[in-house]
Amino acid sequence: MSSYDDAKERPEHITNILNGLDRYNPETTTIFQDYVAYQCEYDTYDCYANLALLKLYQFNPHLARDETITNILVKALTVFPSSDFSLCCHLLPPNLLTPTPNTQASDLAEAVQKLTGLNSLLESCQFKEFWNTLDSDDLYADLIADVSGFEDTIRTRIAGVTNSSMREVTRELLEGFLNLTDDKFDTFVKETAGWSIEGDVITIPINKDNEAKPTITRESVKFDQFSRQIRRAYEQPA
Known part of the structure; x- marks a missing residue:
């Protein structure tokens, strides 16, 4: 997986938006959403652009797309042990992160909470339990379906952690x-x-x-x- 953290390979039109005032323009939401879909399909990753989109969703919640939010979180999982997943979660509404007692959770809240559980398993190096959890519910398969090479990328990251320890x-x-x-x-x-x-x-x-x-x-x-x-x-x- 390539990373655009250094902005060397980021598409020029995305760079121009991120470096200007248009990053706060709600009309750029669709551009960022298409870019997230591109990252999922072509196994690339751009945390900076994804955070900018989540920030737009904060200011314009009516524009938020559940599928895009979950795809951003799944992509963030693939770069553990970085803190990207936590950074993304800080830009989400609190009701998506914490189960509310005696209240039916929305589909997005359930998805976010399940992905947060996966992230916790990766952060604590409970890798076998991570795979068992991933295989335990068909919802996990639906959540990672759009992200090309998800399992192979996770294995490579686990190998990196193992290699260094x-x-x-x-x-x-x-x-x-x-x-x-x-x-x-x-x-x-x-x-x-x-x-x-x-x-x-x-x-x-x-x-x-x-x-x-x-x-x-x-x-x-x-x-x-x-x-x-x-x-x-x-x-x-x-």
């Missing part, structure tokens, strides 16, 4: 992380992740994140910084 992992545990088995698992581990399989253990090459190194912190503190405190310690009380 482990040196070795058992096959059984990693199969649960990736929701893959047999040949599909072997292919992903060797060709996509670039790791080696030795029996029931997957070995992850040393990198700057998973290599344990002692860290020595040196602080330079000058004596005169404490002169005032030392002087007060010898002062006679009034």
